[in-house]
């Protein structure tokens with residue numbers, strides 16, 4: 001589940017291996033590009049951590065972040 005941490009929505013995802021993690025990231029990237037709203041994220045092997053906020057609004061959580069989080073959850 002997404003947590004609110006320091007003005008960011010945060011969620012961690014774990015996959016079977018790097019291939020699965022990167023496939024997920026590719027899908028997220030396509031959605032992000034379509035929404036013109038892009039994640040801050042890290043990937044180490046099978047783990048992906050995503051931090052969402054809106055830099056245009058001064059690095060706070062906005063409706064755009066909640067929408068992107070929901071769309072990402074829809075991929076799982």
Ligand SMILES: C[C@H](O)[C@H](O)[C@H]1CNC2=NC(N)=NC(=O)C2=N1
Pocket residue numbers: 036037038039040052053054055056057
């Ligand atoms: C010009 C462009 O539309 C903006 O910079 C968009 C792009 N993607 C973005 N992504 C995020 N996370 N926050 C933004 O404020 C944002 N702004």
